Amino acid sequence: MHDLRVAPSILSADFARLADEIADVAPAVSMIHVDVMDAHYVPNLTIGPPVVKSLRAATPLLLDAHLMITDPRTYAPQVVAAGADSVTFHPEVEDDPLGLVELLRDAGSQVGVAVRPHQPLSLVEELLPHVDMLLVMTVQPGFGGQAFMPEVLPKIAEAVRARQHLGADFRIQVDGGISAKTVGGTAAAGADTFVAGSAVFDQPDRPAAARQVLEAAFAALEVAGGEGAA
Ligand code: DX5
Ligand code: ZN
Numbered sequence: 001m002h003d004l005r006v007a008p009s010i011l012s013a014d015f016a017r018l019a020d021e022i023a024d025v026a027p028a029v030s031m032i033h034v035d036v037m038d039a040h041y042v043p044n045l046t047i048g049p050p051v052v053k054s055l056r057a058a059t060p061l062l063l064d065a066h067l068m069i070t071d072p073r074t075y076a077p078q079v080v081a082a083g084a085d086s087v088t089f090h091p092e093v094e095d096d097p098l099g100l101v102e103l104l105r106d107a108g109s110q111v112g113v114a115v116r117p118h119q120p121l122s123l124v125e126e127l128l129p130h131v132d133m134l135l136v137m138t139v140q141p142g143f144g145g146q147a148f149m150p151e152v153l154p155k156i157a158e159a160v161r162a163r164q165h166l167g168a169d170f171r172i173q174v175d176g177g178i179s180a181k182t183v184g185g186t187a188a189a190g191a192d193t194f195v196a197g198s199a200v201f202d203q204p205d206r207p208a209a210a211r212q213v214l215e216a217a218f219a220a221l222e223v224a225g226g227e228g229a230a
Pocket of ligand 1: 144
């Protein structure tokens with residue numbers, strides 16, 4: 001079983017004060033989620049390797065980059081070189097996703113692959129033995145502050161079964177609409193890594209907000225008897 005982690009998404013932070021925003025939440029977390037968007041894969045445009053480089057200099061926390069871009073082959077290595085600890089990409093835009101996974105691992109990065117809410121797990125099945133993390137999107141990628149999609153929950157449980165079947169060890173990350181109210185269902189289903197943007201950065205006390213999400217995840221696991229994350 002993986003340890004449970006909350007990864008605040010800086011998409012909901014003040015982009016003019018990112019170092020301060022991360023320092024604010026740092027006492028409560030070990031990982032920061034960085035959403036890279038190119039205005040092609042999703043209809044939004046955010047940040048890229050130069051900002052990751054600046055973040056790397058500003059924090060010792062794990063930097064977890066989520067690439068919502070059509071050309072991860074070109075930019076994922078740049079994000080790794082800029083200092084990201086983990087890079088997750090959406091594999092359907094890549095001709096040779098396994099090759100890209102291996103390239104990024106050789107570059108020293110942890111690697112994740114992502115599935116959108118309506119994409120089946122079969123899309124990434126062949127990659128699962130080779131990745132460190134599966135990102136199960138619980139909203140359509142592109143924007144913070146959207147409503148959690150509970151219909152995705154069975155896919156988390158399916159991922160747990162696939163992990164057992166494959167003898168694999170990847171983390172299961174959920175991203176989108178995660179809060180103290182919604183995280184429980186995902187933890188009970190088997191998710192261990194919880195991205196939370198607005199539920200952390202839109203709150204006055206960010207460390208308290210991050211801890212509330214984590215505590216709600218633990219509470220749901222206790223109720224579920226812990227079998228979901230086994
Ligand atoms: C959305 C991004 C998320 C976003 C989540 O496409 O991938 O990481 O920041 O924001 P909330 O937690 O507000 O839904
Ligand atoms: Zn994300």
